[in-house]
Amino acid sequence: ERPADAERWQRQAALFADLxxxxxxxxxxxxxxxxxxxxxxxxxxxLRKNHIYLVELLPPRKRDALRYxxxxxxxxxxxxxxxxxxxxxxxxxxxxxVVGPLPRPRYYHPLPAARPVPFxxxxxxxxxxxxxxxxxxxxxxxxxxxxxxxAGAAFANCxxxxxxxxxxAPRGRGxxxxxxxxxxxxxxxxxxxxxxxxxxxxDHSALEPAGWTLRKLWYNGRYLDSVQExxxxxxxxxxxxxxxxxxxPDLLFSxxxxxxxxxxxxxxxxxxxxxPAARRHWVGGNAVMYGGWSFAFRVASGAGVQLWDVRFAGQxxxxxxxxxxxxxxxxxxxxxxxxxxxxxxxxxxxxTGYELLPGVDCPHTATFHQLFHQLDSDRPQRHRxxxxxxxxxxxxxxxxxxxxxxxxxxSFYGGLEGQVLVLRTTSTVFNYDYIWDFLFYPNGVLxxxxxxxxxxHTSFYTPAGLRYGSRIQQHLLGNLHTHLVHYxxxxxxxxTGNSFETLDMRLENIxxxxxxxxxxxxxxxxxxxxxRERSASFPFHKSLxxxxxxxxxxxxxxxxHHRAYRIQLHSQxxxxxxRDGREEEALTWARYPVAVTRFRESESSSSSIFLQNNMWEPxxxxxxxxxxxxxxxxxxxxxxxxxxxxxxxxxxxxxxxxTPGNAAGFMLRPFNFFNHxxxxxxxxxxxxRPEPGHAAGVRVEARPLHASPQCPLLTPYTYNGSYxxx
Numbered sequence: 001e002r003p004a005d006a007e008r009w010q011r012q013a014a015l016f017a018d019l020x021x022x023x024x025x026x027x028x029x030x031x032x033x034x035x036x037x038x039x040x041x042x043x044x045x046x047l048r049k050n051h052i053y054l055v056e057l058l059p060p061r062k063r064d065a066l067r068y069x070x071x072x073x074x075x076x077x078x079x080x081x082x083x084x085x086x087x088x089x090x091x092x093x094x095x096x097x098v099v100g101p102l103p104r105p106r107y108y109h110p111l112p113a114a115r116p117v118p119f120x121x122x123x124x125x126x127x128x129x130x131x132x133x134x135x136x137x138x139x140x141x142x143x144x145x146x147x148x149x150x151a152g153a154a155f156a157n158c159x160x161x162x163x164x165x166x167x168x169a170p171r172g173r174g175x176x177x178x179x180x181x182x183x184x185x186x187x188x189x190x191x192x193x194x195x196x197x198x199x200x201x202x203d204h205s206a207l208e209p210a211g212w213t214l215r216k217l218w219y220n221g222r223y224l225d226s227v228q229e230x231x232x233x234x235x236x237x238x239x240x241x242x243x244x245x246x247x248x249p250d251l252l253f254s255x256x257x258x259x260x261x262x263x264x265x266x267x268x269x270x271x272x273x274x275x276p277a278a279r280r281h282w283v284g285g286n287a288v289m290y291g292g293w294s295f296a297f298r299v300a301s302g303a304g305v306q307l308w309d310v311r312f313a314g315q316x317x318x319x320x321x322x323x324x325x326x327x328x329x330x331x332x333x334x335x336x337x338x339x340x341x342x343x344x345x346x347x348x349x350x351x352t353g354y355e356l357l358p359g360v361d362c363p364h365t366a367t368f369h370q371l372f373h374q375l376d377s378d379r380p381q382r383h384r385x386x387x388x389x390x391x392x393x394x395x396x397x398x399x400x401x402x403x404x405x406x407x408x409x410x411s412f413y414g415g416l417e418g419q420v421l422v423l424r425t426t427s428t429v430f431n432y433d434y435i436w437d438f439l440f441y442p443n444g445v446l447x448x449x450x451x452x453x454x455x456x457h458t459s460f461y462t463p464a465g466l467r468y469g470s471r472i473q474q475h476l477l478g479n480l481h482t483h484l485v486h487y488x489x490x491x492x493x494x495x496t497g498n499s500f501e502t503l504d505m506r507l508e509n510i511x512x513x514x515x516x517x518x519x520x521x522x523x524x525x526x527x528x529x530x531x532r533e534r535s536a537s538f539p540f541h542k543s544l545x546x547x548x549x550x551x552x553x554x555x556x557x558x559x560x561h562h563r564a565y566r567i568q569l570h571s572q573x574x575x576x577x578x579r580d581g582r583e584e585e586a587l588t589w590a591r592y593p594v595a596v597t598r599f600r601e602s603e604s605s606s607s608s609i610f611l612q613n614n615m616w617e618p619x620x621x622x623x624x625x626x627x628x629x630x631x632x633x634x635x636x637x638x639x640x641x642x643x644x645x646x647x648x649x650x651x652x653x654x655x656x657x658x659t660p661g662n663a664a665g666f667m668l669r670p671f672n673f674f675n676h677x678x679x680x681x682x683x684x685x686x687x688x689r690p691e692p693g694h695a696a697g698v699r700v701e702a703r704p705l706h707a708s709p710q711c712p713l714l715t716p717y718t719y720n721g722s723y724x725x726x
Contacts, residue, residue, distance in 0.1 A: 003282055003289050013287035013296030015065055015075055016308040019057050021372050023102050024380040027055050027080045030105040031097075032378075037084060042378045045127065047087050048207045053122070054083040054348075054609075055374040056301050058098060058111075059308075061601055062319060062636075066496070069309070077101035081111065085122060087207060092119035094610070113602060114619075120178045120205060121614035123346055124167070125376045131209045132202065136165070136182070139214050140200075143227050146234055151196040152246050153186050161247065162187040163196070166430065166457070168340040170583060175617045178205035179215060181336035183459065188247060190254025190455060190655055192431040193476055197242055197460035198230075199336045218335050221462045244475060253473055254455075254655050273363040273392055281391055281421055283367050288389060290421045292678065293440045297423060299387065301373045302609045304350035305425050305436050312444045313678060317565065317668065320490040321448060324640075325607035326427075326434060327587055329576050330457065330481040333465040337479045340457065341583055342429075346612025349427040349434070351375045353386045361435075362424060366390035371425075387425040394418030398443060398679060402721070410721040413688040416679060431455040435659065443679040449570075449665030450485050453657050456649050457481065470649050478649025482576045485664060486589050486606055489639040490599065493673070494552040494563050496636040500530045500596045503547035534629045536596035540575040544593055549671055553634050561672035568667040569593060571643035586615035588623035590642055597625050599636035606640060641666050688719045 003009075019027070031052060032039050040049040060076035068075045079100035086093050093116035099108045137156035140147065147154045153161040165182040172179045184198040185191045201216040217224040220242060224230050233239035252259060264270075281290035286297050296308040306322035326349060330340035351373040358364045368385040375381070400415035421440040426433060433454035439447040459465060461477045469479040491498060505523045512518040528545070530536040538544050551564035573593060577584040584590075589606045597603065606622040622640070643664035652658070670678075687701035698719050 001278060001282070002284075006282060006284055006287070006289065009289060009294055010284040010287040011075075012069060012309060014285060015060055015068070015078075016296045016298050016306075017057070017286040018298045018372060019055065019078075019080060019102070019374075019380075021380045021382070023078070023080070024055050024372060024374045026103055027082060027099050027105055028052060028374070028378050030099065031082060031084070031108065034108065038088065039084070040088070042376060043127075046207075047128065047131070047209075050084065050086050050088045052082060052374075052378065053085045053094065053125070053376060054081075054301060055099075055380075056081055057298065058100075059298075062490075062599070065309070065319075078103075080105070082108070085119075086116075087119065092207070093117060094119065094122050117610045117619060118176060118614060118617075120171075120176050121610040121619075123348060123609055123613070128204070132167075132180075132182075132204060132212075133164075135204075135209045135212045136200070136202070139202075139212075140227055143231050146231055146241070147196075147198075149243065150198070150241055151184075151186050151244050153196075164191055165200075166192060166336075168336045168342075169346065169612050170339070170341060170615045171613050174582075175614055176205075178613070179203040181339050183334075183336045186244070186247075188254065189256075192455040193254040193458055193473070193654065195458060195460040195476070196244065197475070199334055199459075201335070216335070220460065221333070221464060223335075242475065256655060272359070273365055273390075275365045279365070279367070279391070281367070281389060283369070283389055286369075288421075288423070290391070290440060291419075291442045291682075292444070293421065293446075295440075297387070299350050299353065299371050299425060301351040301375050302345050302348055303605070303607070304353075304427055305387075305423075305438070307423075307438060310446070312670075315494055316492040317446070318489060318491050319496075320488065321438070321446075322488045323436065323450075324486040324488050324605060325484075325587070325589070326429075326450070326486075327484040327576075327590065327644075328432065328457070328481050329484070330479050331468045332459050332477075332479045333462055333468055334459040337457070337459045337468070340479075340481075341615070343586065343607065343612040343615075344427070344429045344432075344434075345607050346609050347429050348375055348609065349429045351383075352427045352429055353425045354383055354428060355385045356388050356424070356426065361426070362388035363390050363392060387423070389421065389423050391419060391421050394420045394441075398441070399677070404723075408722055408724045409690060411689075413719065413721060414685070416682055416685050419684065428454065431457055432657075437665075441679075442682055442684075443677050444670040444673065446668045447665060448487060448667075449663055450643075451659040452483055452647070452662040453659050455656060456653050458649075470651070472649060472651050472654050476654075478653055480646070480648045482573070482644060482646050483664070484573055484576060484587075484590050484642055484644035486587075487641045487643070487666060488604075488606065489567070489641060489666075489668070491550045491565060491637060491639060491668075493550050493565050494555050496599075497552065497554055497634045498550050498637045499553045499562075499633050499635075500536050500637060500639075501549050501551065502528045502530060502545035503549060504528075504545045529633075530596065531631060531633045532629050533595070533597050533626050533632055536594075536632060537592055537626055538594050539591055540573070540593060544569075547671075548594055548639075550596070550637060550639065551671075557672050558675040559672070563673045564671040565673060566667075566669045566671040567594060567639055567641065568669055569641065569643055570666065571664045572646060573642055573644035573664065574646070583615040585621060586611040586618045588621060589640060591623070592640065593642050595626060595640045596632060597638050597640065598630040598632050599638050600625075603638070686717065688717065688721070690721065 058081040064076040096111040164187040167180040186194040197220040199218040295310040304323040310318040326344040328342040366388040369387040371383040371386040435451040465477040548567040551562040691699040
């Protein structure tokens with residue numbers, strides 16, 4: 001059923017909608033018509049070209065969006081952000097442009113305050129990977145007989161028994177470098193779990209692949225300077241060679257194919273979610289309304305899922321809630337795993353969300369949404385059913401109470417079934433799968449959560465490797481790593497004028513008020529105002545106050561408290577890199593579980609797609625957001641949240657990491673924002689009162705139970721409630 005104000009809300013949400021296929025094509029055609037850019041097709045088989053790498057929405061400035069929401073007649077004009085890779089220029093670089101207005105663009109100019117990015121910092125393209133595979137076949141040709149002996153496979157002329165690779169980053173040890181360690185693997189299902197023991201350091205900084213060279217090799221614990229040294233050392237017996245099992249049942253451990261004895265009956269499927277009546281959430285374009293909540297969504301090609309203009313009961317909670325970065329920081333005995341510091345925005349994780357499977361990824365009752373991305377191509381790609389929205393039982397009552405009469409019976413029972421709306425999308429960044437959820441509860445609570453799954457990033461087992469992980473198959477080491485996810489929470493708690501404070505508890509030891517001569521120890525509130533950015537930034541090595549409150553100093557609830565929302569973390573994250581490390585400059589946000597800053601348009605993101613390959617000279621440095629220590633009292637505030645967990649792999653991570661226990665996130669919980677729990681008006685509340693004269697012995701105060709042709713009749717509530725001797 002379409003809500004009464006759906007049209008207005010859909011019109012507002014459209015400001016933040018991702019570019020449509022026609023808008024993406026119009027931007028591409030317009031830029032190709034500009035002679036000064038000298039653009040070539042993205043598919044042209046050379047790195048020495050100018051081409052469009054990315055086109056996506058450039059969200060409107062916050063002040064323009066709010067002015068429109070508050071009654072300005074005209075919405076902000078839609079604009080695009082386009083990244084152009086200038087590989088054919090004397091000084092190759094990547095430049096970001098603003099293109100507009102849409103749908104018929106007529107201007108483009110460099111993004112304000114953005115400077116050209118060094119060419120070596122660009123993300124890898126599909127063409128570059130094809131050229132790497134081809135060049136590896138050429139460079140390793142002298143070792144082809146040895147590779148077949150080791151792994152039963154090769155890079156060329158392999159007839160179904162081929163080698164592939166996983167590349168790691170950062171690509172080098174300093175600015176301007178583009179040298180990648182490659183883990184050589186057998187190309188079978190789940191190849192991430194099939195390293196051969198060989199790792200190669202490929203210098204691919206030249207624009208012509210003929211200039212790419214192998215600078216170093218590593219095999220089974222030993223470093224080598226060339227392919228010739230590898231072949232010679234093996235031929236002389238100086239380098240022990242491990243002959244891996246040939247493809248067959250022994251490789252099944254990386255497959256999803258069922259094996260082993262089932263622990264559940266095969267003829268009885270598990271429970272399924274069903275919808276007894278029409279959906280209670282409404283989706284129109286990128287606008288969503290549900291149980292008092294309203295919000296818009298989009299999925300940026302780099303960073304991923306974003307929520308905009310989040311409101312509950314018509315009142316503002318946040319202007320934007322968004323994923324900023326996902327980092328995975330590894331340790332290892334092999335050079336590739338020792339160097340791995342993944343920043344997944346640099347691998348365009350937002351564009352790696354693919355079709356979701358009803359009944360597994362999302363319930364069959366979900367509403368599915370397609371996404372469009374234009375990345376490394378001159379045409380948009382449609383990702384069918386890549387985002388889903390559904391309501392489901394939470395599995396635990398939202399609240400309940402049994403009121404005993406202390407005589408074997410009860411005076412009443414009250415309960416409210418837990419229901420929650422979920423917005424879900426995924427990112428499959430090569431081996432790892434991230435499941436991104438935003439959850440909306442009927443009591444005004446909002447949760448952001450990420451689950452990790454997919455294949456481990458592994459290395460070849462050596463005894464020395466046990467310092468960095470676990471042996472999980474005969475020739476396989478699962479390397480320890482830390483997952484960190486950074487969120488941006490642009491909170492507007494009942495408006496943009498907000499302040500920040502922390503609440504905690506401390507023990508006080510006072511004279512006992514009614515027993516002279518004795519002491520009374522009890523907890524009391526400890527309230528600490530946080531008037532400036534540095535006072536509102538909490539490094540990982542210090543304890544984090546338990547109540548983090550963003551409040552509106554100009555508004556109070558009926559009981560005299562400032563209306564506030566509490567930030568609550570669910571995380572096992574800790575300090576992952578030393579503060580003086582050169583590569584730590586790219587993720588200074590990882591110093592803080594929470595930091596609160598004053599809103600600035602120039603500080604709209606804590607990371608970028610270019611940091612992965614230029615961690616030493618970051619184009620975005622989060623620490624600079626805090627350096628001016630601005631006043632944050634009665635200002636527009638942004639909270640930056642870091643969550644995550646340490647993952648020490650174990651045998652049960654084969655074939656895939658499972659989601660239970662591998663999750664982290666945050667909650668936004670109303671704290672005196674309302675006068676009482678807003679779910680008090682829910683139609684799902686059930687109240688039972690004993691009524692001896694009634695046929696069922698109970699009087700039910702609840703919504704009527706609805707049935708549908710697709711679902712069986714729901715049985716009426718029955719309840720005894722007694723606890724009598726037997």
